[in-house]
Every structure is written in structure tokens, then in C-alpha cells.
Amino acid sequence: xxxxxxxxxxxxxxxxxxxxxxxxxxxxxxxxxxxxxxxxxxxxxxxxxxxxxxxxxxxxxxxxxxxxxxxxxxxxxxxxxxxxxxxxxxxxxxxxxxxxxxxxxxxxxxxxxxxxxxxxxxxxxxxxxxxxxxxxxxxxxxxxxxxxxxxxxxxxxxxxxxxxxxxxxxxxxxxxxxxxxxxxxxxxxxxxxxxxxxxxxxxxxxxxxxxxxxxxxxxxxxxxxxxxxxxxxxxxxxxxxxxxxxxxxxxxxxxxxxxxxxxxxxxxxxxxxxxxxxxxxxxxxxxxxxxxxxxxxxxxxxxxxxxxxxxxxxxxxxxxxxxxxxxxxxxxxxxxxxxxxxxxxxxxxxxxxxxxxxxxxxxxxxxxxxxxxxxxxxxxxxxxxxxxxxxxxxxxxxxxxxxxxxxxxxxxxxxxxxxxxxxxxxxxxxxxxxxxxxxxxxxxxxxxxxxxxxxxxxxxxxxxxxxxxxxxxxxxxxxxxxxxxxxxxxxxxxxxxxxxxxxxxxxxxxxxxxxxxxxxxxxxxxxxxxxxx
Amino acid sequence: xxxxxxxxxxxxxxxxxxxxxxxxxxxxxxxxxxxxxxxxxxxxxxxxxxxxxxxxxxxxxxxxxxxxxxxxxxxxxxxxxxxxxxxxxxxxxxxxxxxxxxxxxxxxxxxxxxxxxxxxxxxxxxxxxxxxxxxxxxxxxxxxxxxxxxxxxxxxxxxxxxxxxxxxxxxxxxxxx
Ligand code: SF4
Ligand code: SF4
Ligand code: SF4
Ligand code: FES
Numbered sequence: 001x002x003x004x005x006x007x008x009x010x011x012x013x014x015x016x017x018x019x020x021x022x023x024x025x026x027x028x029x030x031x032x033x034x035x036x037x038x039x040x041x042x043x044x045x046x047x048x049x050x051x052x053x054x055x056x057x058x059x060x061x062x063x064x065x066x067x068x069x070x071x072x073x074x075x076x077x078x079x080x081x082x083x084x085x086x087x088x089x090x091x092x093x094x095x096x097x098x099x100x101x102x103x104x105x106x107x108x109x110x111x112x113x114x115x116x117x118x119x120x121x122x123x124x125x126x127x128x129x130x131x132x133x134x135x136x137x138x139x140x141x142x143x144x145x146x147x148x149x150x151x152x153x154x155x156x157x158x159x160x161x162x163x164x165x166x167x168x169x170x171x172x173x174x175x176x177x178x179x180x181x182x183x184x185x186x187x188x189x190x191x192x193x194x195x196x197x198x199x200x201x202x203x204x205x206x207x208x209x210x211x212x213x214x215x216x217x218x219x220x221x222x223x224x225x226x227x228x229x230x231x232x233x234x235x236x237x238x239x240x241x242x243x244x245x246x247x248x249x250x251x252x253x254x255x256x257x258x259x260x261x262x263x264x265x266x267x268x269x270x271x272x273x274x275x276x277x278x279x280x281x282x283x284x285x286x287x288x289x290x291x292x293x294x295x296x297x298x299x300x301x302x303x304x305x306x307x308x309x310x311x312x313x314x315x316x317x318x319x320x321x322x323x324x325x326x327x328x329x330x331x332x333x334x335x336x337x338x339x340x341x342x343x344x345x346x347x348x349x350x351x352x353x354x355x356x357x358x359x360x361x362x363x364x365x366x367x368x369x370x371x372x373x374x375x376x377x378x379x380x381x382x383x384x385x386x387x388x389x390x391x392x393x394x395x396x397x398x399x400x401x402x403x404x405x406x407x408x409x410x411x412x413x414x415x416x417x418x419x420x421x422x423x424x425x426x427x428x429x430x431x432x433x434x435x436x437x438x439x440x441x442x443x444x445x446x447x448x449x450x451x452x453x454x455x456x457x458x459x460x461x462x463x464x465x466x467x468x469x470x471x472x473x474x475x476x477x478x479x480x481x482x483x484x485x486x487x488x489x490x491x492x493x494x495x496x497x498x499x500x501x502x503x504x505x506x507x508x509x510x511x512x513x514x515x516x517x518x519x520x521x522x523x524x525x526x527x528x529x530x531x532x533x
Numbered sequence: 534x535x536x537x538x539x540x541x542x543x544x545x546x547x548x549x550x551x552x553x554x555x556x557x558x559x560x561x562x563x564x565x566x567x568x569x570x571x572x573x574x575x576x577x578x579x580x581x582x583x584x585x586x587x588x589x590x591x592x593x594x595x596x597x598x599x600x601x602x603x604x605x606x607x608x609x610x611x612x613x614x615x616x617x618x619x620x621x622x623x624x625x626x627x628x629x630x631x632x633x634x635x636x637x638x639x640x641x642x643x644x645x646x647x648x649x650x651x652x653x654x655x656x657x658x659x660x661x662x663x664x665x666x667x668x669x670x671x672x673x674x675x676x677x678x679x680x681x682x683x684x685x686x687x688x689x690x691x692x693x694x695x696x697x698x699x700x701x702x703x704x705x706x707x708x709x710x
Contacts, residue, residue, distance in 0.1 A: 097646070099619055099621035099623065099670045099671070100619050100620070100621060100646040100647040207639070208620070208637040208638060208639065208647055209637070210622075211621075211622040211626065213626065214622070214626070216538070
């Protein structure tokens with residue numbers, strides 16, 4: 001463990017670590033643009049230069065490995081003079097766009113300008129204005145705001161592997177560009193917006209929607225596949241505006257797929273089911289939630305009273321949180337101790353999509369082919385509950401004795417698209433069916449009771465990803481009027497007091513659910529001192 | 534909504550005098566009587582609104598100081614007659630009453646990036662503090678001297694972009710930008 005001194009503070013570093021990373025790990029603030037822990041090091045922006053005793057010139061902290069006994073002066077007058085000079089250089093051609101720039105508020109250039117820059121410009125000549133470009137399906141490039149850190153170029157070469165972006169021209173005329181006819185259209189393209197330290201690369205979807213300082217964050221998990229990418233839901237006044245990656249070294253690192261990034265749209269989808277329905281004389285009519293719930297409970301009890309044990313089933317969707325599956329399972333088993341628990345369809349058995357570094361060929365990111373987030377978790381809950389269970393395939397085939405017996409049940413959807421299979425299983429075709437879903441399906445139009453459910457961003461719980469990691473997520477917004485969170489519905493049916501609370505339910509579920517930690521919200525970023533104007 | 538977003542407020546505690554009610558009532562009565570005598574001796578001035586208006590009276594006699602008076606907002610226009618606002622949300626961020634609602638969009642003009650598609654100010658919620666005016670980087674929002682605005686419904690008192698631009702046309706002669 002090499003020890004180094006930074007501005008009189010002694011820190012322990014890992015061997016071979018760069019000075020900058022060692023400082024960041026120990027909470028020492030240092031400016032940097034081109035350095036990104038997930039990308040190769042180019043040391044091109046030069047704002048991180050520091051003084052090291054024994055070396056006559058300033059060295060880039062991001063590219064200088066630590067050495068035992070190294071003495072670093074990060075805020076010596078030489079280092080500060082360099083920071084000021086770099087800032088002044090970067091701002092020579094940078095437009096004064098902050099009021100209309102989407103990055104304002106989370107912009108490195110803005111922050112460092114306050115911290116390390118000067119308040120007025122000495123540049124009297126005309127600024128060189130570079131063009132604005134549409135580089136891909138999701139991404140816009142405002143070249144005049146670019147500081148040529150080349151993070152985006154390195155990302156497309158080293159992580160997404162397509163190498164769509166490159167540096168064109170030289171010196172002051174240098175700019176980022178795409179090759180003719182080859183737009184930035186890979187499934188990780190949105191990440192370049194996150195890593196761009198300034199407002200040069202912007203997301204078309206978020207463009208002009210909100211100012212970032214108005215957004216609040218909820219820590220969540222991606223609902224689109226079994227990868228379990230960690231995300232933040234950025235919301236304001238009950239509306240989610242965007243999704244940003246949440247660092248998790250063992251799952252998604254700094255990146256998320258574009259499917260995850262735009263999955264929040266389901267929350268405000270105009271197709272959302274918001275009206276509880278019940279069947280009367282062979283056709284569905286609108287009803288209140290309480291009336292629908294009463295009818296659901298009554299109908300299921302009726303089925304149990306008239307049939308024998310094992311006549312109830314529940315289709316537990318792999319979109320449900322483990323806690324919800326647990327509560328619904330308990331309710332069904334209370335009505336009918338032999339109730340059949342079926343894992344809903346696990347969509348997308350397709351191949352995983354693998355991304356590789358185009359230079360080294362090393363695998364960098366995988367988008368899972370299984371397009372549901374919690375198949376593993378719901379299976380685990382079903383095992384915990386014990387009793388008869390079936391997979392959806394067995395349920396569809398219908399040749400097992402338990403499957404033939406069923407007379408009515410509870411079906412949970414919650415998928416992000418249409419999920420009802422063409423050949424509906426015999427059990428789901430008839431009998432008394434209660435359905436909880438967020439999008440309309442053919443099945444929802446035919447069942448006895450429809451209960452509008454909540455999307456994942458509207459509730460809390462935990463999901464198990466393909467690696468077997470149980471990851472908890474928080475709610476960001478409340479469900480639309482007319483919808484209720486699944487957890488609350490089950491608590492109500494079970495006659496339990498209070499509202500559904502993920503952490504509380506996990507406690508009673510026992511291991512391994514008990515020890516699932518609540519997600520950690522973003523740590524306070526290094527506080528910037530404000531300059532008195 | 535998370536627990537951290539909930540703000541709990543405590544009701545202020547009543548002092549003993551407050552609880553007895555009568556002493557506080559007498560204090561109020563005293564103020565009223567003081568002003569009554571001051572009017573009789575000519576030290577206070579009663580303005581016969583609306584025949585007489587404060588803006589027509591000299592400031593020393595209790596008239597309105599037009600240099601600092603803050604009334605209804607207007608949205609300024611540039612030389613081309615286009616709305617000056619660039620939809621930066623600085624005013625709505627600064628507004629302590631949270632009464633400015635903006636929806637931004639791509640501007641139809643080549644020389645500008647962003648402009649407000651919708652710009653609403655709830656004039657009933659506004660406390661006329663002028664923070665929005667201070668915050669604006671392009672001097673697009675201003676408080677005029679107009680105060681006698683009326684409406685039959687609350688909805689009418691939510692001024693939209695058109696109404697705010699019309700305010701500009703109505704007041705620009707009297708109060709140039
Ligand atoms: S577009 Fe952004 S990430 Fe790419 S070089 Fe410019 S500043 Fe860096
Ligand atoms: S005057 Fe004050 S309260 Fe009224 S809109 Fe402006 S900032 Fe808000
Ligand atoms: S501060 Fe000025 S430019 Fe910005 S949104 Fe408000 S009125 Fe428009
Ligand atoms: S961060 Fe070290 S040179 Fe850019």
C-alpha cells in the first residue's frame with residue numbers, strides 16, 4: 001500500500017493507482033474533464049495538472065501513478081495558475097449559453113468556472129462558432145459547447161464498440177463528428193450524454209423539458225430486462241423526466257442501455273389502465289376500486305366454496321416485486337391452501353446482446369435477452385411459499401392434474417408491452433378471473449374484475465437479477481388516479497393494517513430478503529463554493 | 534413522495550396576553566384610534582379611491598413611488614416583436630411563491646435556441662416580490678405599475694403568454710423597457 005502526501009494530507013493508495021483516482025477515493029476534490037474511471041486515460045484536457053516534488057514540471061494527476069512517499073501539491077500557486085489558464089482557454093470559444101443549455105446545473109465547465117476560473121473574459125475577438133449536429137436517434141451534438149475531452153469518442157470505441165464518433169480537424173477547428181451515413185445508433189448511445197462533461201451532447205428526449213436543479217432523484221432498478229441495471233429516476237412534481245445510470249461496479253458500472261433509459265415512458269403512457277371494471281350480465285362495466293375489490297374477494301371465495309381444494313390459481317408476473325408476490329401468494333393460500341402458483345410468462349428468450357471494446361475485444365457490457373426483471377425473484381418467493389407451483393408453459397399445456405383442476409384465479413400483468421399469449425391457457429380462458437395490469441390487453445377485456453395496477457416507478461420493492469442479486473428500488477411518483485399499488489391491494493385483502501412497505505414485508509419474508517439493503521441515494525457531490533458576485 | 538420531502542410545521546404558541554384575547558383587542562383598538570386622531574389633525578391622509586389614485590399624488594403625500602412600485606408582470610418583446618424570454622426557468626426557480634409555470638420548446642427562429650411555448654403566472658399566488666425580474670438574464674420579465682387587475686374566476690387570474698405580452702403592449706408607452 002503506497003502512501004502519498006497530498007497537500008499535507010497522507011493517504012493510502014492502491015499500487016499502480018493514478019494520483020487523481022486516489023485523491024477522489026479519499027474525498028480530495030480535484031478538477032478533471034477528460035478522465036473517466038470507465039475509459040482509457042488520455043490526459044488531454046490538462047486541468048488536473050499538479051506539482052509533484054522532484055519533478056520540475058507539472059504532471060497530469062489522472063495519468064501519473066502513485067509512488068511510495070510521493071509528495072503532491074494540488075493547490076500550489078503553480079497548479080492554480082494552470083487551472084485558471086486552462087479554464088480561460090476552454091472558454092475562449094465557448095458560447096455564453098448557460099441559460100438555455102440543458103447541462104447547466106450539472107456541468108463541469110460551469111462548476112469549475114465558479115471554482116477555478118475568472119469572472120470576466122479577456123477575449124475580444126469574434127468567437128468561432130461550430131455547427132450543431134444531429135448525430136443519432138437519441139443524441140444531439142452542440143459542437144460549439146464541446147471542450148474536446150474525447151470522452152464520447154473513447155466511449156464509442158471502448159465500451160459500445162461501434163466507433164461511430166471521431167475527432168475531425170485540428171487545433172481550434174477540431175470538432176467531434178460522425179462518419180457520413182453512419183449515425184450514432186447503438187443501444188448504448190444515450191450514455192455519451194451522461195459522460196459528456198459539458199452540454200455538447202444532449203438527449204433529444206430530455207431536451208428543454210426541465211432544468212436539472214429542479215429534479216429530485218429516486219434510486220431504482222431497470223425494469224426492461226433481467227440485467228438489473230441500477231438507475232436514478234429523475235422526477236419533479238410527480239412526473240418522471242429522465243433516467244440516469246447509478247454506478248454499480250458489479251452490475252452495470254456507469255452505463256445503462258437505451259431501452260432502460262427510455263423505459264420511464266410507460267409511467268405516463270396514455271394507454272394506462274386507470275378504470276376498475278367488473279363483469280355484470282356478461283359485459284364489463286365501470287366500477288369503483290372498493291367495489292371491484294369486494295367483488296374480487298367474494299368471487300374467489302365463491303370458487304373455493306363450490307370447488308375442491310386446488311381450484312384457485314394465481315399468475316405471479318415476473319414484473320412484480322418479490323414482496324408483492326409474497327403477499328399475493330399468502331392471500332391465495334389463505335383462501336385455498338392448495339392454490340396453484342404460476343410464474344407468468346418470462347418474455348424474450350432471445351440472445352444476450354454483447355458489447356465489446358473495439359480495440360481489445362474485451363467484453364464491456366451485456367444487454368440480457370430475458371426481458372423481465374424478476375423471474376428469479378418470483379421463483380424464489382414461490383419456493384419459499386411451498387405448495388403446488390407451475391411454470392407458464394405447463395400452465396399453457398394444461399396436462400398436469402393440478403392445472404386441469406383450476407376454476408378461477410388472480411392474474412397479474414404489469415409488463416411493459418402486450419404479454420397475453422395467443423393460445424390462452426385453458427385455465428385463463430374461463431372461470432372467475434381477477435386481473436391486475438397497467439396496459440390494456442385482450443384478456444383484460446374479458447375477465448370478471450379488472451384492477452388497475454402501478455408501474456414499477458410508482459412502488460417500492462426488490463427484484464432479483466440474472467446474477468442472483470436482490471436489489472431494492474424506491475418509488476418516485478404516485479400512481480395515476482384510479483390505480484393502486486399492488487402491495488396496498490394485498491395488504492387490504494389480507495386484512496392487515498397500514499400501507500404496503502417494502503422493507504417491512506422483507507423482514508417477515510426471512511432470508512435472503514431480510515438482508516436486502518435499501519438503495520443508497522446519490523452521495524452528496526463535492527460541495528462547490530460559490531463566488532460572491 | 535419521500536419522507537424527506539415532507540415539511541412539518543409547528544403552530545406558533547400563544548402568549549398569555551394572546552390567550553386572554555381582551556388585551557390584544559385593546560392594542561388593536563389603540564392603533565385604530567391613533568389613526569383616527571391623526572386623520573382629524575391632518576397628519577394622516579385618506580385617499581378617495583378610485584376618484585383619486587395614488588399614482589397621481591406626490592410621493593411625500595403618500596403617493597406611489599413609480600420607480601420601485603411592483604405590479605402585474607409583463608413579458609417584454611424584442612425589436613422583431615418576438616417574445617424576449619429564452620425559457621431559462623431562472624424566474625420560476627427564484628420565485629418564492631412557485632407561481633411561474635413554463636414549458637420550453639425549440640424556438641422557431643434560427644438565431645435562438647429555446648423559447649417558452651407556454652408561460653403562465655398565477656397572479657393570485659404571486660407576492661409581487663420582484664425576484665423574477667431580478668433573476669432574468671435577458672430582461673424579459675418585468676413588473677409594471679398596473680395593480681387594478683380584476684377577474685371573475687381564479688382561472689382568469691392565471692396570466693398566460695398572450696396576456697403577458699399584451700400587458701407589454703399596454704404599458705410600454707408609459708414604462709419603456
Ligand atoms: S462532445 Fe462532450 S464528451 Fe465529446 S469531446 Fe466534446 S465535451 Fe467531450
Ligand atoms: S413577483 Fe415574486 S412571487 Fe411574483 S412571480 Fe415574481 S418572483 Fe414570483
Ligand atoms: S428568467 Fe427571463 S428568460 Fe428566463 S424563463 Fe424567466 S422570463 Fe424567460
Ligand atoms: S483529467 Fe487529467 S488531463 Fe484531463
